Amino acid sequence: MFSYCTDPSTLEGLSWLSCYLTTGKHVNLYISVIVVLTLLAITAPTALLFGFGAASAARSQFLPLRWFGKGYTSIVRGVPDIAFFLFFVIALDQAFEWMRHKVKCPDWDQPIRQGIDFVVCDAAKLPLSSSPQWVHETYGFFLAVLTFSIVFGAFAANVLYGAMQAVPRAQIETAEAYGMSNRQAFWRILVPQMWVYALPGLSNLWMVLIKATPLLFLLGVEDIVYWARELGGTKAAKFTAYPHPNWHVWYFAALLVFYLCFTKVSEVVLGRIMARLTKGQATAAGEAQRKAAA
Amino acid sequence: MKSLILGTAALALTAGMGLADTVRMGTEGAYAPWNFVNDAGEIDGFERELGDELCKRAELTCEWVKNDWDSIIPNLVSGNYDTIIAGMSITDERDEVIDFTQAYTPPDPSAYVALSADVDLAGGVVAAQATTIQAGFIADQGWTLVEFATPEETVAAVRNGEADAVLADKSFLDSVIGDGLVMLERQEALGGGVGMGVRESDQELRGKFDAAIQSMKDDGSLNALIAKWEVSSQW
Amino acid sequence: MSCVETIQAYAFRSIGFGERLLPKGEYTLCEHFTLIGSGMIWNIYFGFVALLTGFFFAVALAVGKNSANPAWRKPAEWFIFIFRGSPLFIQFFFAYACFLNLKGVSSFFDPFTSAWLGALIVLFCNTAAYSGEIFYGALLSVPKGDIEAADAYGMTGWKRFRRITFPTMMRLAWPAYTNEAIFLFHATTLVFFSGFPAWRQKGDALYYASYFADKTFNPFVPYPILAFYFILLTLVIILLFGFVNRQLNRHLPQERREKIRWRANLIR
Numbered sequence: 001m002f003s004y005c006t007d008p009s010t011l012e013g014l015s016w017l018s019c020y021l022t023t024g025k026h027v028n029l030y031i032s033v034i035v036v037l038t039l040l041a042i043t044a045p046t047a048l049l050f051g052f053g054a055a056s057a058a059r060s061q062f063l064p065l066r067w068f069g070k071g072y073t074s075i076v077r078g079v080p081d082i083a084f085f086l087f088f089v090i091a092l093d094q095a096f097e098w099m100r101h102k103v104k105c106p107d108w109d110q111p112i113r114q115g116i117d118f119v120v121c122d123a124a125k126l127p128l129s130s131s132p133q134w135v136h137e138t139y140g141f142f143l144a145v146l147t148f149s150i151v152f153g154a155f156a157a158n159v160l161y162g163a164m165q166a167v168p169r170a171q172i173e174t175a176e177a178y179g180m181s182n183r184q185a186f187w188r189i190l191v192p193q194m195w196v197y198a199l200p201g202l203s204n205l206w207m208v209l210i211k212a213t214p215l216l217f218l219l220g221v222e223d224i225v226y227w228a229r230e231l232g233g234t235k236a237a238k239f240t241a242y243p244h245p246n247w248h249v250w251y252f253a254a255l256l257v258f259y260l261c262f263t264k265v266s267e268v269v270l271g272r273i274m275a276r277l278t279k280g281q282a283t284a285a286g287e288a289q290r291k292a293a294a
Numbered sequence: 295m296k297s298l299i300l301g302t303a304a305l306a307l308t309a310g311m312g313l314a315d316t317v318r319m320g321t322e323g324a325y326a327p328w329n330f331v332n333d334a335g336e337i338d339g340f341e342r343e344l345g346d347e348l349c350k351r352a353e354l355t356c357e358w359v360k361n362d363w364d365s366i367i368p369n370l371v372s373g374n375y376d377t378i379i380a381g382m383s384i385t386d387e388r389d390e391v392i393d394f395t396q397a398y399t400p401p402d403p404s405a406y407v408a409l410s411a412d413v414d415l416a417g418g419v420v421a422a423q424a425t426t427i428q429a430g431f432i433a434d435q436g437w438t439l440v441e442f443a444t445p446e447e448t449v450a451a452v453r454n455g456e457a458d459a460v461l462a463d464k465s466f467l468d469s470v471i472g473d474g475l476v477m478l479e480r481q482e483a484l485g486g487g488v489g490m491g492v493r494e495s496d497q498e499l500r501g502k503f504d505a506a507i508q509s510m511k512d513d514g515s516l517n518a519l520i521a522k523w524e525v526s527s528q529w
Numbered sequence: 530m531s532c533v534e535t536i537q538a539y540a541f542r543s544i545g546f547g548e549r550l551l552p553k554g555e556y557t558l559c560e561h562f563t564l565i566g567s568g569m570i571w572n573i574y575f576g577f578v579a580l581l582t583g584f585f586f587a588v589a590l591a592v593g594k595n596s597a598n599p600a601w602r603k604p605a606e607w608f609i610f611i612f613r614g615s616p617l618f619i620q621f622f623f624a625y626a627c628f629l630n631l632k633g634v635s636s637f638f639d640p641f642t643s644a645w646l647g648a649l650i651v652l653f654c655n656t657a658a659y660s661g662e663i664f665y666g667a668l669l670s671v672p673k674g675d676i677e678a679a680d681a682y683g684m685t686g687w688k689r690f691r692r693i694t695f696p697t698m699m700r701l702a703w704p705a706y707t708n709e710a711i712f713l714f715h716a717t718t719l720v721f722f723s724g725f726p727a728w729r730q731k732g733d734a735l736y737y738a739s740y741f742a743d744k745t746f747n748p749f750v751p752y753p754i755l756a757f758y759f760i761l762l763t764l765v766i767i768l769l770f771g772f773v774n775r776q777l778n779r780h781l782p783q784e785r786r787e788k789i790r791w792r793a794n795l796i797r
Contacts, residue, residue: 023333023334023335024332024333024334024335024336025331025332025334025335027335028331028335075760077711077763078711078756078759078760078762078763078764079715079756079759079760080714080715080716080735080755080756080759081715082715082718082719082722082735083718083735083738083752083755083756083759084756086365086738086739086742086748086752087748087749087752087753090365090368090369090372090748090749091749093372093374094372097373114494114495115391115494115495116371116391116746116747117371117373117493117494117495118371118372118373119373119493119495120373122315125373129315129316129318129376130315130316133357133359136318136359158708162704200666201705204705207613207614208712211615211616212616213616214616214618214619217362218362218365220361220362220369222360225616225618230323230324233324233444233446234446234470236326236469238326238327238469239326239327239330239332239338239339240332240333241333242333246446246450248622249623249626252619252622252623255616255619256615256619256623259614259615259616259619260610260611260614260615262614263610263613263614263615264610264614364739364742364743365748367746368742368746368747368748371746387744388746391745391746392746421726424727424736424739425739425740425743429730433549433550433551433729433730434550438728438729439728439729439730440726440727440728440729441726441727441728441730441732442726443723447726451726454629454632454633455632456629456642456726
């Protein structure tokens with residue numbers, strides 16, 4: 001990185017550290033921070049969408065849809081996320097490739113499963129094996145987003161379902177009295193009001209989601225914890241210009257600080273959103289806000 | 295008849311396309327000196343050099359992929375990459391599920407490292423990485439086994455007295471001895487040599503790499519590479 | 530080996546009884562189910578003991594965080610923040626490193642580096658912090674009228690807390706606390722996965738599931754079995770907690786019970 005870094009063994013103190021912390025490997029660590037943040041930013045709305053879908057399905061008049069909504073929430077919520085991640089990504093990947101295979105190679109006559117091997121035609125591979133590495137990584141990233149969203153969507157569905165129930169029945173009855181259809185009452189009355197009830201549960205879910213990111217390496221995404229573990233391990237002089245003993249403690253301490261700061265920032269932001277949502281709502285907190293302003 | 299010929303032609307064509315495709319090489323990247331990530335953040339080590347040379351000889355375009363060790367075989371059979379080149383010993387259990395090329399290094403013995411040379415293995419506590427052949431071996435002996443998630447932790451356990459000795463690949467332990475740790479005389483021959491893993495349905499690729507390894511064995515370049523990285527004994 | 534023999538040999542393998550060597554060669558479904566089920570003993574032990582002991586600490590933390598005296602409030606706030614704000618595996622890492630150092634100081638700390646005690650302490654602190662926050666939220670929502678009524682009856686201090694504040698707080702917090710219990714049992718799978726060493730191949734359900742996955746190279750059998758066991762466990766937790774919930778609310782008239790349930794759902 002810096003011009004004086006050509007021979008690190010001659011360096012000491014801060015200049016050594018500045019070279020050490022800017023090696024290509026450390027840059028990977030910094031990139032992984034961005035990857036993790038991006039993943040969280042995409043996963044949160046997606047999981048919310050899944051949760052909303054499942055919660056609406058669980059309230060549906062149509063029985064199979066209701067079963068689907070309830071089944072999805074209770075089964076996925078029952079499984080530890082780690083156990084889910086250990087087999088689900090591969091299954092998801094195979095399912096996608098199998099569907100593509102059905103479409104792209106209709107006259108393939110060999111079995112898909114040969115022993116334990118999973119074989120689809122070349123054109124059905126996701127991504128194509130000729131595509132560059134970044135395509136593979138992006139695909140892996142989106143598989144991880146999807147898996148995370150499915151898991152946390154189930155928890156979000158549980159929260160949103162509770163929130164929908166929590167909107168006072170009188171509000172819906174009023175809507176009906178005004179002649180709104182079920183659909184209108186749902187979209188115009190229930191959905192805008194449920195968020196204030198859902199937010200505490202959703203904030204908590206967000207906190208749990210942040211803390212689930214160390215499991216990303218199980219999904220094939222190299223996250224911060226993976227790199228901290230890798231960089232912190234003992235490095236012998238033979239394989240690196242920056243030999244050092246086991247420094248896991250320092251790297252994990254840095255991670256601890258990172259997660260604590262992230263939590264703090266989230267708490268502050270979510271607190272503000274809550275204050276805004278509460279405004280004008282028919283809840284105790286909303287009442288308190290009104291009184292304070294008056 | 296015509297359609298049959300067309301069919302074969304198409305098959306030949308796809309096979310030809312298969313050749314032009316990139317071969318994806320799966321490795322762990324956390325097992326120096328076999329494969330590790332260097333300061334620049336790239337995969338490096340004995341197997342990196344070996345793999346690049348093999349690809350050159352087999353006239354293949356290769357790309358390196360990192361994968362977690364625990365899921366390295368499931369991801370191979372699922373088709374996420376085409377070969378495993380990750381210091382993987384050829385064992386019967388693995389051979390049932392995937393195929394191996396011929397070994398590119400002779401069997402690397404497993405060795406013990408302890409704080410003193412006269413440690414009592416049978417009466418003491420022996421550490422190993424969880425679910426490795428070494429862990430299985432210690433359990434078979436009836437000794438007290440303690441398993442850690444990473445090899446690094448097994449060595450740390452001996453240093454801080456949690457375990458009396460650690461059993462692991464000799465090439466790995468060679469890099470940790472010193473600073474109070476000594477290697478015992480006793481060694482165990484576990485597992486076969488190290489080879490490249492390929493899917494059982496992928497015999498064509500296996501043949502190519504097999505031939506390339508043979509040619510490197512014949513002209514002595516493989517021995518030179520083994521000597522350079524000190525991964526095992528030579529052929 | 531028939532399935533009955535397998536069960537006899539491995540049902541208690543995770544706590545050191547029965548066959549010493551883990552199954553080899555065939556890896557039947559029966560062996561999968563028995564051994565992974567045997568590992569569940571550990572998950573249940575960790576979850577149950579941590580939940581039970583953590584409950585009391587959580588109440589203390591909630592009361593502490595609600596206290597006007599900063600000498601009580603600040604430590605409770607920081608404890609909750611640190612344990613809720615960091616991933617469990619980092620807590621395991623630092624706890625293990627810390628216990629190892631303490632071990633050098635005195636032999637009293639010897640058992641702390643074993644999972645049965647060391648990991649239990651971490652899980653205890655973790656669940657106490659999460660539940661403490663839930664209880665604190667509930668404490669804030671205790672209706673003012675309840676407290677005023679207690680004052681009117683001349684109740685103060687401990688008596689008022691025990692008879693009025695505490696029961697209402699529990700009623701409000703219970704659904705969210707149920708979720709926390711589920712999360713805690715799920716978190717027990719991390720103990721041997723990245724935290725504490727496994728001795729003599731005695732591990733939890735995930736340890737044995739990954740043993741099988743490592744031997745058969747097929748993740749699609751052992752992990753779904755593990756998932757199956759956890760779904761069962763989760764159902765049992767929901768049943769038990771639902772029973773307690775009904776007990777907590779049994780004095781309320783029917784429709785008010787409903788109301789409490791909705792309201793409590795938003796605390797977490």
